[in-house]
Amino acid sequence: MMIEQEIVSPTEPKYEDVATISGTFDGETVTDFTRIEMVGTGAADPVA
Secondary structure, three states: OHHHHHHHHHHHHHHHHHHHHHHHHHHOOOHHHHHHHHHHHHHHHHHO
């Protein structure tokens, strides 16, 4: 998790998106949505 936090530092807005999805996941089953969000964040890390 420490490594993830470091990557989040430069991607503050991205981290917030993930947190919001986490809450939605609890209420709704947005497994597909979470997967797309994860892929987007991962791709953004190397791109940045």
